Each structure stands twice: as structure tokens, then as C-alpha cells.
Amino acid sequence: MPKSSESPYRLVARDARPEGTRVRLGRVEVGGPEFVVAAGPCAVETRDQMLAAARGVAAGGARMLRGGAFKPRTSPYSFQGLGEEGLELLAEAGRSVGLPTVTEVIAPEDVELVARYADVLQVGARNTQNFALLKALGRIGKPVLLKRGMSTTIDELLQAAEYVLASGNPDVILCERGIRTFETATRNTLDLNAVPVLKGRTHLPVLVDPSHGTGIRELIAPLSKAAAAAGADGLIIEVHPSPEDALSDGAQSLTPEMFADLMRDLVGHLALEGRSVAGPGSGTSVSMGAYRDRIDEIDERIVALLEERARMALRVGRIKRAAGHEIHAPEREADVLGRVCLAADGPLGGEAVERLFRAIIAETRAAESRETATAA
Numbered sequence: 001m002p003k004s005s006e007s008p009y010r011l012v013a014r015d016a017r018p019e020g021t022r023v024r025l026g027r028v029e030v031g032g033p034e035f036v037v038a039a040g041p042c043a044v045e046t047r048d049q050m051l052a053a054a055r056g057v058a059a060g061g062a063r064m065l066r067g068g069a070f071k072p073r074t075s076p077y078s079f080q081g082l083g084e085e086g087l088e089l090l091a092e093a094g095r096s097v098g099l100p101t102v103t104e105v106i107a108p109e110d111v112e113l114v115a116r117y118a119d120v121l122q123v124g125a126r127n128t129q130n131f132a133l134l135k136a137l138g139r140i141g142k143p144v145l146l147k148r149g150m151s152t153t154i155d156e157l158l159q160a161a162e163y164v165l166a167s168g169n170p171d172v173i174l175c176e177r178g179i180r181t182f183e184t185a186t187r188n189t190l191d192l193n194a195v196p197v198l199k200g201r202t203h204l205p206v207l208v209d210p211s212h213g214t215g216i217r218e219l220i221a222p223l224s225k226a227a228a229a230a231g232a233d234g235l236i237i238e239v240h241p242s243p244e245d246a247l248s249d250g251a252q253s254l255t256p257e258m259f260a261d262l263m264r265d266l267v268g269h270l271a272l273e274g275r276s277v278a279g280p281g282s283g284t285s286v287s288m289g290a291y292r293d294r295i296d297e298i299d300e301r302i303v304a305l306l307e308e309r310a311r312m313a314l315r316v317g318r319i320k321r322a323a324g325h326e327i328h329a330p331e332r333e334a335d336v337l338g339r340v341c342l343a344a345d346g347p348l349g350g351e352a353v354e355r356l357f358r359a360i361i362a363e364t365r366a367a368e369s370r371e372t373a374t375a376a
Contacts, residue, residue, distance in 0.1 A: 008155070009162040009202070012172070017203035023143050023171045025100040025119050027297065028063045030143075030173050031205030035270055035277040036234035038064035038102055038207070039259055041241075042249035043071050044086035050093040052241040056256025058097035061263040061277070064120065065090070065099040066236055070106045071248060087117035094119070098297040102145055102236070108136040115140050125149045125177055125212070128160050138167020145173045145236070147209065150180040150188065154197055161204060173205045174198055175236060176227075178213030187215020187252070190223055195230040206231075211238040211252045220254060221262045225269050228277075237262075306360065313364045314371060327368060333361060 007013045022031040030036050039057040044050055044067045054065050069086030082089070087103065094101040100119035105111055106127060114121055120143045127133055128149035137144045144164050148157045161172050176195060178188025190213030198206045208227035210220045224235050240246045240253040254262065266277045317327050340357050341350035348356075 009158040011165040012158055012161045012202045012204055014201055014203050020203045021170065021172075021205060023173055023205055025064065025143060028100055030207070031233050033275065035228060035232075035266065035275055036063045036207075037263065037266075037277070038062060038066045038234070038236040039239045040066040041068075041246065042211075042238050042253065043068045043247055044082055044089050044103075045247050047089050047092070049241060050089045051096060053239060053256070054093035054097045054099065056241055057239050057259060058099055060239075060256060060260035062099065062239075062259075064102050064236075065094045065097070066102045066122075066238075067093070068104050068248070069114075070104055070110065084113065084117075087114060091117045095301075105133070105137070108132045111136045111140050115142050119143070120145050120173070123147060123160075125152075128152050128157065131160075131163055134160055134163035135167045138164040138169040141169065143171040143173065144169060145175055145207070147175045147177045148179065148191075148194070150178075152179070154194055154201070158198075158202055161202070173207060173233075174202070175207045175209055176213070176232075177209035186213075186219065188213055190214060190227075192223075192226055192230045195227065195232050199231050205233040207234045207236050208232045209236045211236075211249070215249075215252045217243070217252055217254060217258075220252070221258075221265065224262060224266065228266060228270055228275075229273070309360070310364050310367055314368060317368045317371070321372070328365070336361070 010016060020031055022029050028036060039060070039062040041049065041053050050067060053067070057065060067086070067090045069081050069083060069090060071081035090101050090103055101117070102120035102122055103114060103118045104122040104124045105114040106124065111121065111133070121137055121140065122145040123130070123133065123137065125147045126149070128147060129152065146157070146161055146164065148154075152160070157174065161174060164172050176191055176198070178186075178190045181189040183189050190208070190210060192208070195206055195208065198204075208224075208230075210223035210227060214220060214223055220237060224237070227235060237259065238249055238253040239256060239259045240250065241256060243250040243253040243255060246253055263277065270277050320327050337354050337357055341354050344350045344353040
């Protein structure tokens with residue numbers, strides 16, 4: 001193999017960064033010691049479908065939520081995706097379970113739009129050598145998941161990644177998703193040879209997509225285990241709450257229950273090699289680490305929302321003072337407490353939520369008093 005200085009992909013060559021690249025997505029790290037799984041439906045269809053899928057894959061141990069809003073299809077009459085509405089639904093579903101999102105972008109002019117909603121921008125197999133798109137993704141500053149084309153060689157895949165890095169974006173994740181061969185027993189031929197070859201030639205993380213690689217639901221589990229054994233850094237798997245009703249790729253989609261079973265199996269397979277998976281532990285449906293990560297993410301969102309609420313309340317107080325109105329409004333406070341109690345339908349219950357909001361209101365009043373004193 002040529003040295004990186006002589007290679008057509010000098011930036012992605014292994015000797016350019018022998019320690020390997022780790023792509024961070026919040027608390028998720030692709031390319032590190034942890035085996036990372038992205039999962040979700042092929043296409044975003046409805047809000048209920050995405051929320052159910054998000055809950056299912058999060059409970060199974062996925063660390064990223066996938067879903068397509070723009071769907072390049074072989075037939076012009078097939079479902080093409082919901083566009084920006086789909087991006088909004090995917091982002092909402094990801095926030096609801098604390099998972100970063102990955103979705104496909106198919107045109108250079110859509111890069112900024114997709115980047116506003118998604119955490120990872122995916123280049124699908126049909127766009128691996130769309131060089132204008134690759135250059136645009138190099139300028140966007142968000143991680144890129146680059147899938148191998150159906151007839152793309154490994155060198156061509158690495159040169160495609162080089163376009164992204166050469167345009168300024170070092171955060172690229174490669175994905176083997178099957179290639180087109182003479183074989184017709186499966187949708188594609190999943191080239192697991194590519195995993196150790198890529199790991200030897202590049203410092204970039206490598207995922208495997210057994211869903212597109214096989215096109216057959218029953219083959220996803222064995223090929224996922226084989227991908228892990230071959231040294232992949234993770235998987236991207238299609239999971240749908242109701243595969244028989246899916247608008248796209250239902251035959252290769254797992255149910256959430258099947259996904260959870262696969263994640264449990266992967267724990268044992270990876271343990272044999274001294275590796276760990278961000279998924280279920282022994283006898284549990286989700287690893288304690290995954291639960292704690294999600295709690296930490298929720299805590300951070302709560303703090304951000306509390307600060308935003310306090311800022312809004314202080315602005316209302318300034319308007320009232322300027323108009324000569326009384327700051328404290330007991331009727332408004334009672335209305336707030338009533339609404340949040342009605343909204344509480346989880347384990348805390350209305351009384352606990354009311355106590356929490358009374359404390360929030362009290363702390364906001366204290367902030368208003370400090371501001372008034374400072375202004376005086």
C-alpha cells in the first residue's frame with residue numbers, strides 16, 4: 001500500500017492518523033472501544049411511527065436514531081419521503097429519547113436544510129460519487145456517514161471520503177452496505193471483506209448495514225454478528241414498529257422486539273473479543289450506561305429549559321413594571337400549576353409535579369427580586 005503522501009486518499013489513509021479517528025456525537029463516540037448501533041425505520045412516515053420506533057430502538061440499546069426524510073428510489077412512483085416535515089419528525093423523535101439522529105441528504109442544495117435538523121448527514125449508495133454533494137458536506141461541519149456505492153470499489157469509497165476531508169470536514173464514518181454482484185439470492189452481497197481491508201487502509205470508523213446488505217429480515221442477525229467479528233465499529237439497522245405496513249423496505253426491517261434480541265446476542269459475541277456494545281446487559285433490556293447517558297442528556301435539556309423559562313418570566317416582569325402593573329399574579333400561578341398537574345401522567349404524579357413547579361416559581365420570583373433590587 002502506498003504511503004499517504006503518495007496516495008489518492010492521503011488524508012484518510014491509515015498512516016495519516018495511526019491512532020484512528022473517533023467521531024463524537026454528544027455522548028456517543030463512533031470509532032472508540034464501544035460498538036455503536038444506529039437503528040430506526042428506512043423512511044419517516046408519520047409522527048406516531050417515528051416516536052414508536054424511537055422508543056423501541058432506544059429501549060433495545062441503539063445509540064443513534066436513523067430515518068429517511070428524502071428517499072432516492074429506483075422507481076419514480078415509490079414513496080420519496082416527507083422532506084422537511086420528515087426531518088422535523090425525526091428530530092422530535094430523537095429528542096424524545098435522547099438519541100442523535102442520522103438521515104440521508106441527496107442534493108448539495110439540501111445540505112444546509114438537513115444539517116439544521118440532523119446530527120449526522122448520510123450519503124446513500126447512489127450518491128457515493130456525487131462529488132458536488134461530498135464537497136458541500138465537507139464545508140458543513142457536521143459528521144458524515146458515507147455509504148459504499150453498489151458498484152464502488154474500496155479505493156473509490158476512500159477517495160469519496162477524501163473529498164469530504166479535503167473540503168474541511170474530518171468527521172467521516174464509512175459504511176459497508178452490500179455491493180451488486182451476479183448473486184440474486186439476496187438483495188445485495190454484503191462484502192464483509194471490506195471491513196478489515198478498510199480498517200487497515202484508513203483511520204476512519206467503519207459501520208456495516210446488514211439490512212441493505214441482505215434485504216432479508218432473517219439474515220440481519222447472523223450478518224450483524226459476522227460484522228462485529230470482522231472488526232466493524234458498529235451497525236446501522238432498519239427497525240420499524242410495524243414492518244408489514246412500512247412504506248419502504250419492510251421486508252428487511254426488524255421489529256423492536258427482534259432488535260432487542262439481536263442487541264442481547266451481540267453483547268455475548270463482542271465480549272468474546274473483549275469488546276462492549278452500547279446495548280443490553282445481562283438480564284436487562286438496556287445497559288445501565290445507556291440509561292445513565294440518557295438521564296444526563298435529559299438533565300441538560302431540563303436545565304436549558306428552566307433557564308429559558310426564567311428569562312421569559314423576567315421579560316414579562318419588566319413589561320409589567322414598565323406598565324405599572326403588579327408583578328405577582330396569583331391567578332396566573334394557579335393556572336400554571338393546574339396545567340402542569342393535568343399534564344403529569346407518569347411515575348411522579350400531579351402532586352410531585354406541583355411541588356416541583358412551586359419551587360420553580362419561587363426561584364423565578366427570587367430572580368425577579370434580585371433584578372428589581374439591582375435596577376433600583
